Amino acid sequence: MVNFSHGWWVIFQYVHIIKKGHIMNPCNLNQLGVSSKTPWAVGHFNIHNMEFIRPVVRAAEQEKSPAILAVGMLSVKYMGLEPLITACQIIAKETNVPIAIHLDHARDLNTVRQALDLGINSVMFDGSSLGYEENVEKTTQVVQMAHASGATAEGEIGIVPHGDITVSKDDMTDPAKAVEFAARTGVDFLAVSLGSVHGMKTAGTSLNQELLQELYKQIPAPLVLHGASGVVDAHIKDAVANGIRKINVNTGLKVVLKDFLSSRFKNNPESDLLDDLDLGMNRVTESIARRMRLFGSSNKA
Ligand SMILES: [Zn+2]
Numbered sequence: 470m471v472n473f474s475h476g477w478w479v480i481f482q483y484v485h486i487i488k489k490g491h492i493m494n495p496c497n498l499n500q501l502g503v504s505s506k507t508p509w510a511v512g513h514f515n516i517h518n519m520e521f522i523r524p525v526v527r528a529a530e531q532e533k534s535p536a537i538l539a540v541g542m543l544s545v546k547y548m549g550l551e552p553l554i555t556a557c558q559i560i561a562k563e564t565n566v567p568i569a570i571h572l573d574h575a576r577d578l579n580t581v582r583q584a585l586d587l588g589i590n591s592v593m594f595d596g597s598s599l600g601y602e603e604n605v606e607k608t609t610q611v612v613q614m615a616h617a618s619g620a621t622a623e624g625e626i627g628i629v630p631h632g633d634i635t636v637s638k639d640d641m642t643d644p645a646k647a648v649e650f651a652a653r654t655g656v657d658f659l660a661v662s663l664g665s666v667h668g669m670k671t672a673g674t675s676l677n678q679e680l681l682q683e684l685y686k687q688i689p690a691p692l693v694l695h696g697a698s699g700v701v702d703a704h705i706k707d708a709v710a711n712g713i714r715k716i717n718v719n720t721g722l723k724v725v726l727k728d729f730l731s732s733r734f735k736n737n738p739e740s741d742l743l744d745d746l747d748l749g750m751n752r753v754t755e756s757i758a759r760r761m762r763l764f765g766s767s768n769k770a
Pocket residue numbers: 574629667695696717
């Protein structure tokens with residue numbers, strides 16, 4: 470479906486690129502250099518405060534990799550939408566590697582509107598719990614709202630569940646529905662369900678690679694993997710080879726910081742908290758850099 474704002478949206482993006490002769494940060498997902506054709510995926514890292522924002526940008530600079538700073542709903546509840554987006558915007562402007570700011574799992578149009586008004590570059594609408602037609606309808610509205618602001622939009626088809634459960638066949642993405650959903654909504658990126666689960670503290674799940682290959686063949690929009698913290702490295706690598714182009718990491722980074730701080734507090738009870746957090750940020754940076762190498766995004770900035 471071609472919507473009325475598409476032409477303006479393309480012009481927006483070019484103006485954005487032409488200024489200063491290179492990409493100006495922050496940018497949207499289509500300005501990160503990744504597409505369905507690139508043999509690598511960009512990392513989406515959920516941030517909750519400065520202790521996560523800085524490590525994402527530091528790792529991006531070290532690895533010369535584009536990156537996505539993702540603002541999720543629990544973090545909005547914790548820190549507030551405007552403080553988080555503003556902090557991301559300020560830090561993103563300090564670097565020349567492409568950094569996008571993205572709203573993760575918005576479930577209502579008001580939050581999407583607020584985030585776009587604050588200048589966010591990309592929004593994900595999660596209508597996976599809605600009926601199919603309502604998901605199509607609301608996601609289409611989000612795509613139009615995003616494009617009118619020069620932002621990109623991600624939708625979700627199939628269900629990536631939360632908690633210690635396995636994904637049922639019914640929750641996995643149905644290829645025919647996904648093809649229709651992508652065409653009708655016009656999403657720039659499409660999240661699909663292949664077997665991963667949100668919120669896993671250790672990596673143990675595998676992915677349905679045959680389903681992914683089938684989706685990749687038929688859907689032009691870059692495909693997104695949610696719940697990557699719970700997926701073993703070998704399966705992440707195969708998923709990139711089979712067409713995943715954006716990989717969402719949240720829980721795994723929280724675990725790295727919490728594990729480090731737990732042992733640090735135990736072993737150095739007299740240390741200054743800022744030194745503890747500084748060392749903690751180094752651990753988070755290392756973990757992000759390792760994932761960028763795994764996703765193949767190093768040296769792609
Ligand atoms: Zn997710």
